[in-house]
Amino acid sequence: MKFASAYEPGEYESDIYAAWEAEKAFQPKTTKSRAKNARKAAENASEEHINPVDHTYSIVMPPPNANGNLHIGHGLTIALEDSLIRYHRLLQDETWYIPGADHAGFETWVVYERSLEKTGHTRFEYTRDELYKNVWDFVAEQRGNMELQLRALGASCAWDDLTFTLDDKVVKRVYETFEKMWQDGLIYRGEKLVNYCPKHQTAFADIEVEHKDEKGFLWDIAYPLAHGEEEIIVSTTRPETLFGDSAVAVNPNDARYADLVGQTVKLPLSGREIPIVADEHADPTYGTGAVKITPAHDYDDFEVGNRHDLERIRVIDDQGKMQNVPEKYLGLTTEECRKQVLKDLKDQGLLRDEKRILHSVAHCYKCDTVIEPTLKEQWFIDVETLAKAAIRHLKKGEIKFYPENKGKVLINYLEGLKDWNISRQIPWGIPIPMFRKDPENTDKNLPEWIFDTHVENQTLEKDGVTYYRDEDTFDTWFSSSHWPIVCTNWAEGEESPFYPLNVMETGADILFAWVARMIMMGIYVTGSVPFKEVYLHGLVLDSHGQKMSKSKGNVLNPLELVEKYGSDAFRLGILRGRSAGLNQAFSEDSVKTGRNLCNKLWNISRFVQELIDTNNEAGEGKPFFADILPANEKMYIPDDPDGFARRAVPPAVQRMTFSRETGAAKKVFTSPAQPNVSTNSMGEDWICREITSAREDLMAEMQGYRFAEAVETLHSLIWDKYADWFLESQKMYKNLPLLKRTLEDILKLLHPFAPFVTEAIWQNLSWTDGMLIDQSWPTPLEYDPISAENFDRLREVVSEVRRTYQDIPGNKKYPLLFGDDSLVDDNQVLVQKLTGAPSVSPSDGTPKGIRIALANRELYLDVDEKTVKEYSDALDERILAVGRELNALNARMMNPNYVDKAPKHLVKETEDAIKEKESLIDRLKKERDLIQ
RNA sequence: GGGUUGUUAGCUCAGUUGGCCAGAGCACCUCGUUUACACCGAGGGGGUCAGGGGUUCAAAUCCCUUACAACCCACCA
Numbered sequence A: 001m002k003f004a005s006a007y008e009p010g011e012y013e014s015d016i017y018a019a020w021e022a023e024k025a026f027q028p029k030t031t032k033s034r035a036k037n038a039r040k041a042a043e044n045a046s047e048e049h050i051n052p053v054d055h056t057y058s059i060v061m062p063p064p065n066a067n068g069n070l071h072i073g074h075g076l077t078i079a080l081e082d083s084l085i086r087y088h089r090l091l092q093d094e095t096w097y098i099p100g101a102d103h104a105g106f107e108t109w110v111v112y113e114r115s116l117e118k119t120g121h122t123r124f125e126y127t128r129d130e131l132y133k134n135v136w137d138f139v140a141e142q143r144g145n146m147e148l149q150l151r152a153l154g155a156s157c158a159w160d161d162l163t164f165t166l167d168d169k170v171v172k173r174v175y176e177t178f179e180k181m182w183q184d185g186l187i188y189r190g191e192k193l194v195n196y197c198p199k200h201q202t203a204f205a206d207i208e209v210e211h212k213d214e215k216g217f218l219w220d221i222a223y224p225l226a227h228g229e230e231e232i233i234v235s236t237t238r239p240e241t242l243f244g245d246s247a248v249a250v251n252p253n254d255a256r257y258a259d260l261v262g263q264t265v266k267l268p269l270s271g272r273e274i275p276i277v278a279d280e281h282a283d284p285t286y287g288t289g290a291v292k293i294t295p296a297h298d299y300d301d302f303e304v305g306n307r308h309d310l311e312r313i314r315v316i317d318d319q320g321k322m323q324n325v326p327e328k329y330l331g332l333t334t335e336e337c338r339k340q341v342l343k344d345l346k347d348q349g350l351l352r353d354e355k356r357i358l359h360s361v362a363h364c365y366k367c368d369t370v371i372e373p374t375l376k377e378q379w380f381i382d383v384e385t386l387a388k389a390a391i392r393h394l395k396k397g398e399i400k401f402y403p404e405n406k407g408k409v410l411i412n413y414l415e416g417l418k419d420w421n422i423s424r425q426i427p428w429g430i431p432i433p434m435f436r437k438d439p440e441n442t443d444k445n446l447p448e449w450i451f452d453t454h455v456e457n458q459t460l461e462k463d464g465v466t467y468y469r470d471e472d473t474f475d476t477w478f479s480s481s482h483w484p485i486v487c488t489n490w491a492e493g494e495e496s497p498f499y500p501l502n503v504m505e506t507g508a509d510i511l512f513a514w515v516a517r518m519i520m521m522g523i524y525v526t527g528s529v530p531f532k533e534v535y536l537h538g539l540v541l542d543s544h545g546q547k548m549s550k551s552k553g554n555v556l557n558p559l560e561l562v563e564k565y566g567s568d569a570f571r572l573g574i575l576r577g578r579s580a581g582l583n584q585a586f587s588e589d590s591v592k593t594g595r596n597l598c599n600k601l602w603n604i605s606r607f608v609q610e611l612i613d614t615n616n617e618a619g620e621g622k623p624f625f626a627d628i629l630p631a632n633e634k635m636y637i638p639d640d641p642d643g644f645a646r647r648a649v650p651p652a653v654q655r656m657t658f659s660r661e662t663g664a665a666k667k668v669f670t671s672p673a674q675p676n677v678s679t680n681s682m683g684e685d686w687i688c689r690e691i692t693s694a695r696e697d698l699m700a701e702m703q704g705y706r707f708a709e710a711v712e713t714l715h716s717l718i719w720d721k722y723a724d725w726f727l728e729s730q731k732m733y734k735n736l737p738l739l740k741r742t743l744e745d746i747l748k749l750l751h752p753f754a755p756f757v758t759e760a761i762w763q764n765l766s767w768t769d770g771m772l773i774d775q776s777w778p779t780p781l782e783y784d785p786i787s788a789e790n791f792d793r794l795r796e797v798v799s800e801v802r803r804t805y806q807d808i809p810g811n812k813k814y815p816l817l818f819g820d821d822s823l824v825d826d827n828q829v830l831v832q833k834l835t836g837a838p839s840v841s842p843s844d845g846t847p848k849g850i851r852i853a854l855a856n857r858e859l860y861l862d863v864d865e866k867t868v869k870e871y872s873d874a875l876d877e878r879i880l881a882v883g884r885e886l887n888a889l890n891a892r893m894m895n896p897n898y899v900d901k902a903p904k905h906l907v908k909e910t911e912d913a914i915k916e917k918e919s920l921i922d923r924l925k926k927e928r929d930l931i932q
Numbered sequence B: 001g002g003g004u005u006g007u008u009a010g011c012u013c014a015g016u017u018g019g020c021c022a023g024a025g026c027a028c029c030u031c032g033u034u035u036a037c038a039c040c041g042a043g044g045g046g047g048u049c050a051g052g053g054g055u056u057c058a059a060a061u062c063c064c065u066u067a068c069a070a071c072c073c074a075c076c077a
Helices: A009-022 A032-044 A072-090 A105-118 A128-142 A145-152 A168-183 A239-244 A255-260 A299-308 A334-347 A384-395 A406-415 A476-480 A483-487 A508-526 A558-565 A567-575 A588-615 A682-703 A707-730 A736-750 A755-764 A785-807 A822-826 A828-835 A865-894 A896-901 A904-931
Strands: A056-060 A094-098 A187-197 A202-204 A209-224 A231-236 A247-250 A264-266 A273-278 A290-293 A351-364 A372-381 A400-402 A434-437 A449-451 A459-462 A465-469 A501-507 A531-537 A816-818 A840-842 A859-861
Touching (some): A009 A755, A056 A072, A056 A501, A072 A558, A072 A682, A072 A707, A145 A558, A168 A476, A187 A299, A202 A372, A209 A264, A231 A239, A231 A247, A290 A299, A384 A406, A483 A508, A508 A531, A567 A707, A567 A755, A588 A736, A588 A755, A736 A755, A785 A822, A785 A828, A785 A859, A816 A822
Parallel strands (some): A056 A094, A501 A531, A816 A840
Antiparallel strands (some): A209 A351, A264 A273
16 A cells, blocks of 8 residues: 555645656656757657647746745746646646746845944945845845745746846846837936935835825915015915925915915915925816925926926925025924924914814835935836837737736826836946936037946946936836836847747735736837736735734745645635635635545545555555655755855666656657546546546636636545546446546646645556656546436435435434336345435335435435324425425426527426426325325 | 715625526534545535616616715816
């Protein structure tokens, strides 16, 4: 006996993964990076072993943070993507699942800066280049963890092709695009308001800012007119910025202020004179209807400033301190300055009102500091042409979205997209390859900026002029928008069989930040959309539908669940009850269900193997998998200085006796080497039908990304059908070749979702060869449909007998007698086995005991009269129930419209059902009369 | 203000173009240990598919409407 009585995932998973990896089972045969190997393989291999590449199937992994640990969302991502990949691998597609690691610019930077602070240092003690080097080392120390975790989840990705977001090929591609955009005039340097975090001292894209509703105040401040006694009262939530005011705006239709437009006011506490302008921006119904305009520190005011050509005065510096203000306020923080200004205004009698209000305030998504809209020179992409092209392709339906509505949502977003700020003031990222002319040099004929990729230099000499490198780095989304292009090694003018990707799978929360940008960039760089389909998953919530968060303490760690229940259990669990785009709950219970299914399958296999062993020619077989691979020999020790070197093949794996050769010459099983099977009994025809139809259902479900349904289909096939009925029937009639074949098919069908247990079983079975991961998707099984249907009837009989046993008072089983009933007559042994009846035998022709409540069946339980009487209540209930069903059916037939208009086959079904119910009720009544 | 989603059994969710007595897993109740599995087997209870209206022979499914819940975008001086 090779199978333990319960499946222990911990004993198999890491060894199995190591074996797959050692066999290069995850690498596609032909990718550009492996073209040389493939050519060599083609030379060495005999032709029939090389399967021509008909279909390619590629997915790029959304790169997890190289510096972090995987969370539950990654767990879901891997479960989804790896199932797709493994499914297509079984279909013999040329699959390429490309793994990645993200430098996660800002995220990593924050972690690094925090660790730096702990040592008592700050970033300002180092040059940009030093900092970059330091973070690189910092990340190198950490990374590797993430890759181990991907392996634990079973991700069958092409490790040879792992791409890090700071790899040379990424940087090269990003620079090419940037240069192209620069030449196309899509890049501009602009002084614009940016979302600036004073703590991190960097700007953010709009999308990275979190708006929160907060309690605050609305103050009314009197601005005296420059000439005369009058004053105008403005409403503001930010009195400290009044030093930066360039105007006061009122609505052009606001009669109250009509005669003031064109006059000037004296700014309190400063005395500077500013105009009163008419602008639609001022809402007459809000506050006093007059609003101060601070173009350098407010988005709307910036626009107003443009319309009226107003001065932009920055009064808050990069550190969040006051500047360009009267001596008294200089150097104060915005908060201190606000207090002081309010006090001084109050003292001067200019503070007229203070109202509590609720308003939304922008916060840094990382440190929660209030975002200061700040005037800064930054690099921007003019997104209009990019967005328009993207919309055009989307409207043509070139990308199919799951869920479907996200396509519309995306178009909606692109239509209102504002220019994209791609500068970040953090050293950890890809340097912007632009150099600025020496400010001392005033030669107007020279360009202000020049493009050059020699960013390793801080300065550049050209024609005797010195240029200084821009110190900023790219927004990470700018580089990651190239992900499908870079990972698939797309190149201008060359064939790229793996681009566009078949599907982009990622979180619905980054539809705008990432998916939108990949689409724009893909079209801009390659001329075609970067993927054919997009599957977006929602958030994984806790069991009560609450967002997981550290503060709530409801975070589930995927790796802990893998450790506890196994990788397969986790994957099955997280896919259960989940559909595209929705935020849905998840709990440990669903993982347990997955674990139970794995164990069920394990025991099914154990049982099948037992049947084979005890009924077959004994002896032959191959060594037990667990004997070859000692469980204590773990793989993947990060052993390399740069964190990304390949792991050595463990000796245990080298000892394995698999038939296939290691390397690129992947042996492909083009014609399934499955035994010819034939069916000898109803149950066998039935299971062949069920497997075949489940196979078809699965294919449709995978096509439509209905993962949860696929899992359910498999659960029901394995548990309710294969184990509960087929195996039970095989305890009576054994068909060894069919047992083998059907078990193999089931292993293949489940393999995409539960790769480890299925492979572990495959390795433990005595007759299988090679590795399951390399097998091909099962072909349909042949069966006699009539015979399969007869088994359905037999199942009805068995179920009804079991139900009747349950209903009879006392826990006793009674002999089953059959009259003129060939189905039961022909299958007496099986019926006895399945019902647990003490005996099954022909009746003497006269009804006695309890009749089994099935139409067209002459079956009795040989029950003594006393018990029959006790049972009569249940019988009455049964008669009533059938009567109700009959009434409903009759009512339908009484409706002439139904008979006329409904499809004929439905009407016929109803008629048949009525006949059956009538006959049943007739029999039941007779039986009741007999009892009474 | 604009957009999106959800409301189906105690819980978490399926239900593909309208059509067999509305399904699954978990939980619950009863019974059980027979050639694998108690991470088990057999049987069972439980839903007027959020409310209202409409279209249809037929609606959880299509249309309108109300309520509740969640999310995204924009704005909030």
